[in-house]
Amino acid sequence: MVPRMERKRSDIIADELEGLILEGSFTDGARLDEVQLADRFQVSRTPIREALHRLTQSGLVEQVPRRGVFVRQPGPVELIEMFEVMAELEAVCARLAASRITEQALEELKALNVRCLDAVGQGQSDDYYEMNEVFHRMLYRQSGNAFLEQECLRLHRRLKPFRRLQLRVRGRLSQSMTEHEQVVAALEAGDGSAAASAIRAHVAVQGEKFHHLMSSLRPAAE
Amino acid sequence: MVPRMERKRSDIIADELEGLILEGSFTDGARLDEVQLADRFQVSRTPIREALHRLTQSGLVEQVPRRGVFVRQPGPVELIEMFEVMAELEAVCARLAASRITEQALEELKALNVRCLDAVGQGQSDDYYEMNEVFHRMLYRQSGNAFLEQECLRLHRRLKPFRRLQLRVRGRLSQSMTEHEQVVAALEAGDGSAAASAIRAHVAVQGEKFHHLMSSLRPAAE
DNA sequence: GTCAACATTCCTGTATACAAGAACGCCGTT
């Protein structure tokens, strides 16, 4: 079904810029100069403009007519709001999944959690991070609603750099594990509201505890 | 705070095209020719391209590299999924609003419902439609989460042409009224889950009953 | 008559040229 998808330069540039912004390579409010970027990427202004336009739609930059585009890092308030929405969206996924999930997917989730547990035991937080991602993506998928899945992936991606900070908190990994297991248990029991509550708490804690980490206001600059 | 916002032509064109597509002026899968549109809007290809790019991000059209952009009307399945997400998002708004809504806003909602009731009594479905919009927008606002509000508005706008069909169902208006009142009552009681359930049902019925109206697959072409 | 290969043509993607508005600085006036 995927015909060929030879991406054009402007898309590639958009992805790259998106990565740079999410990484925090640009300070908040910084102006993204078209000619400067054109020079940097060795292309003309046209693809740059298209890329910036896409980033505007994503909400990563703000475009002021006749003035230029400026990177727009979310402030603490907006971040907390976004985490709240993320928590609620995942809660919806969980509730829907509780009645829609397949046996097979449930088994996969369990297996995934076992592997997560191993990673936690060995203190491999990177591995855990990866598997945590897979866990959440599976949950989105099992909501049985492809549109919801897409929306969740979108927001998840947007919050990614801020989420990673969260794993650095001491003892967070094992706590996170427990929460995952509660979610799976609720799904297995077909208890939608329990699954929703579990995952909501799991995600919300990231938002609520988040500002404790906000001593550096910039996102994870790895 | 609004500096001037002299919109550029490409934005105006994007809005116009968006309206045309949502109205259903283009059949699904139709190709949007750049030069043709440029000629139609009396501009060069550049603003057209920017507008089409924006529509791509909105999901109204699909861009196939080296082939062109094609309007992409959501199919029945996708529409039902979108309505489901809308219902859940509004449910979240309601639940959050139950504990966050101000007295003043509550009064406004009540007043609005009284006016809605009048409109229903007089069979003025257009008036009702307008006030229904305001009701939902107020609910989004009262979630106390600006990001959630934005997301709700976005999806609401996307579903607008399909939602309108719903009002044509006989007896829907008075039923809708009752549901609104249930929501307000739950909000007043501070009962989040009741408010969520009420609004979820209110919106979901649109999605569920939607395919009964799908004899004509095209959106409301007024 | 049908199919395939080639050439033409059209359209998208990119580059460049042009126009207009905004910011900045300079100079003159008070």
Place this chain on the structure above:
DNA sequence: AACGGCGTTCTTGTATACAGGAATGTTGAC
């Protein structure tokens, strides 16, 4: 010395020119 008006310059927004790939039509072979 401070403030205001004017002009320069820089940057965005738009138009146009150019390049490459895709689709289509034609022609030739089987």
